[in-house]
Amino acid sequence: MRVDLHPVRAFLEARHEGLLDRAQAFSRDVLSKRKPPETDEEARTEARALLTLMGDASLFEPIQRQDYRGCCLLREELAFHSPLADAVFALQALSATPLFLRGTPLQTALATEAIAGAQMGAFAMTEPGAGSDAHAIACEARREGESYVLNGTKTLISNGGLADFYVVFAKAVKARPKGLTAFIVEAGSAGFEFVKPLVMSAPHPLGEIAFRDCRVSEGARIGKEGEGLKLALSTLDRLRATVGAAACGMAARALSEALQHAQTRRQFGKPLADLPLIQDKIARMAIRLRAARLLVYEAAWEKDQGAGRVTLESGMAKAFATENAQTIVDDAVQILGGRGVMKESMVDLLYRSVRALRIYEGTTEIQHLLVASQLLKPAP
Ligand SMILES: Cc1cc2nc3c(=O)[nH]c(=O)nc-3n(C[C@H](O)[C@H](O)[C@H](O)COP(=O)(O)OP(=O)(O)OC[C@H]3O[C@@H](n4cnc5c(N)ncnc54)[C@H](O)[C@@H]3O)c2cc1C
Secondary structure: OOOOOHHHHHHOOHHHHHHHHHHHHHHHHOHHHOOOOOOHHHHHHHHHHHHHHHHHOOOOHHHHOOOHHHHHHHHHHHHHHOHHHHHHHHHHHHHHHHHHHHOOHHHHHHHHHHHOOOOOEEEEOOEOOEOOOHHHOOOEEEEEOOEEEEEEEEEEEEOOOOOOEEEEEEEEOOOOOOOOEEEEEEOOOOOEEEEEEOOOOOOOOEEEEEEEEEEEEHHHEEOOOOOHHHHHHHHHHHHHHHHHHHHHHHHHHHHHHHHHHHHHOEEOOEEHHHOHHHHHHHHHHHHHHHHHHHHHHHHHHHHHOOOOOOHHHHHHHHHHHHHHHHHHHHHHHHHHHHHHHOOOOHHHHHHHHHHHHHOOOOOHHHHHHHHHHHHOOOOO
């Protein structure tokens, strides 16, 4: 079962069918022929290769058009076949979006190169002392004449050590005490350091980076001083539903693997699919997936209609879709039995890949806080 448009068609436009055709052709002709990498080094090489292939296939275009339903369709399709390809898409979106939102013409040109797959981006917020609490960011940007000097460490950064440019959130010392400012730092800059790779159980290039008296020009600042947190939150608000879409892609693949296995594997003289307990599991998986998709595409639709912030909708979509995808993938592993925990099995890769979605771009707990704060907001 590929991305089945039926439950979400009401939220889509005609152009999305063409986009999905393009993404499905890419899955068929490219992704299905590539093996998931086994080591971190292989994952890094594969991520770079996928970036070029995806750029050549114009798959990043919905990011530039700020078509969030398009981004959701792509992430769902990519995640179905390759969680790593989905991560490559996600990071191009996270790094290019702030530049399209607030960038100078030069910065927008860099984002356009990222859309073409010619530049790999990264989004650097998290620090050893600042995860869920962005206000605790300690990385400093000291103004010196026409430039800024950055000092600090960023950890758990996707594409860390691999990206060509980093969108970095730092405290510009003169700005409001809690205000952050966003900068572009190129990987080759003096004072930029790739500290170490952080190796996940699923293929996903992740690393720690540091800035040691790393000087960037004023032209590297994105937007105004002190407006970095607003820019980061606005970027995350726009893209949060797409994390839910990636979760749906992984869940759809898990369901598809489980359906296939249940219909072919025989125990007690009949296919597993004939056993009521297996049928119950399958039904629950499908219901969870359908509900998740509806929340995800509704949130993206709201944003595409020109809504300002979609914090409530995207927070609900991300929390529900990622939590339920975890359950769906776990159920698929259970249906596959011992074969489901073998390293070469697709459901094992999904099991290792889906976990991080409940953590990055705001944990489930943080989404729940955001949803509750929207509901408890005093009436205007
Ligand atoms: C695969 C992966 C990729 C990532 N990529 C990036 C990236 O590209 N760029 C980037 O900047 N960051 C990235 N991150 C970091 C990610 O955004 C953080 O891990 C996340 O924000 C949580 O921060 P933390 O890990 O420090 O956990 P903490 O903030 O320490 O939280 C630990 C636990 O406490 C809970 N908690 C925290 N505060 C509260 C609260 N107020 N109420 C209730 N519970 C709370 C959390 O929900 C969590 O369960 C990535 C992480 C992963 C796993």
